[in-house]
Amino acid sequence: MTRNANLKRRVRARAAKTGESYTSALRQIRQTIPDDPAARSIRLAVAQTSLFNDPRDISGLRASGTELRRLMREAHGAGARLIHFPEGATCAPNKRIMSVTGPRDIGLSDWARFEWTVLREELDATSRLARELRLWTVFGSVHQLSAPHRPHNCLYVVSDRGELVTRYDERMLSNTKISFMYAPGKTPVTFEVGGIRFGCALGMETHYPEIFTEYEALDVDCVLFSTSGETPSAAPAFAVEALGHAASNRYWVSYSSHAAQSIVIPSGIAAPDGHWVAQCRSDGTPAIAVADIEINPEPTARLWRRTARANLYAPHQVRNDPRSDDRNTF
Structure with missing residues (x-):
């Protein structure tokens, strides 16, 4: 300190x-x-993007890739070394569009409707730009698996050399996602840039504090949380939870959602004390915000909390005191 x-x-x-x-x-x-x-620090850019939710729409897939790369260039111009995008930044397939019994009813998703070839072309173009800009790029997409397996809802992590270094698959899926759409992931994912360790979370996983305490135990310095949401209604709870996880675990949290949610809560970067240090515009448009992530070399509060969670208090608890056995008397 x-x-x-x-x-x-x-x-x-x-x-x-x-x-x-x-x-x-x-x-x-x-x-x-x-x-x-x-x-030990890094300049991080967080993005909010337009929602493209029809994977049959070739022009939409192209537009999402173009927008993503435009924001990458903005982040590079702002001196960022890493940019973080929302869930489904390439495409967030709508459950009714994908449903074999839809759009009126929600049923099993027909993934043959997805223009996978176009998606791969956009992924390749994004990787090439990451290499050109020397910019680490983390963005939400859909990862195709071999039939008959469902795809993963994922975050791709592309290095500043344009290489796919890892992938995080959403683990705590919603009822609709697990029932009709995706295969769940299995493990947490971490990666390092400039000596700073990042973890990944996705979808509705802010609702599960165990995801975030798990990353604290893995010594992450910042969790990149990406979410979607077609309406702003869910944004306040997710954003408050992101701030809470940052404060309770004493690390940085980057919160990235689609631009439509920004009229309530824009994408932003939360410091370890649980406040926003940077936020995107709140006007419903695509944008980035930038902050320097600085790591405290002496994280005393974080170390104390680990100590407190490790059965610190048990030796000090009062035992075999007759007066303490009856909780219904003064």
């Missing part, structure tokens, strides 16, 4: 002396202290 505070004081002093921005002063000072553990 003290070391981080001293660094911030040095940055402010330099900025006041030179007229540089805080970010520029921080960059210059860090070049002189490469071994300082407080220097």
Whole structure:
């Protein structure tokens, strides 16, 4: 804590002396202290995108890819090293469009309706741009499996070399998703960029705190949570939960949803103290927001909570006291 505070004081002093921005002063000072553990940071961009929900629509799949790559270029221009997109950023298939008995009724999804070839072309174009921009790119999509298996609802993680380094498959699926649409994932997924460890969560998984405590135990510094939602009604609960998970686990959380939800809660980046440090526009349009993720080298609150959860209190609990056995008397 003290070391981080001293660094911030040095940055402010330099900025006041030179007229540089805080970010520029921080960059210059860090070049002189490469071994300082407080220097572990990364600039993260979070995105909100338009909702494309018909995988039969070739023009829609092309448009979603074009929009995604436009926002990647914006993030690159803002100095981001990683950009985080919503669930179904390439396409979030509508359950009624996919239903073999739809659109009136919701039944099993007919995945033969998906224009898979077009999707793969857009994925390839996005990977090429990630390599060109040297930008890590994490985005929601649908991962096709061999028949007769259902696909996964997933987050692809593409490195700054344009390589698919890992994939997170949503584990805690909604009733509709597990009944009619997707195969669930099995495991958490982490990856590192610049010495900072990220975890992935998806869909409605903010409703499950065990997902987020699991990532705390895996030493992540930031969880990238992507969700969809065709209407803004679900956004407040998800956003509040994202802030709560950040505060209770003392790590960063990036919350990415579709642009339509932004009129209630825009996409944003939450700090470990549970407040937004950056948010996208709240006007229902595609956008990005950028923040520098800085990792405290001495996370005392996080370490204490781990200690408290590890049966710390059991030795101090009162036992065999006759007066404590009856809870109905003073």
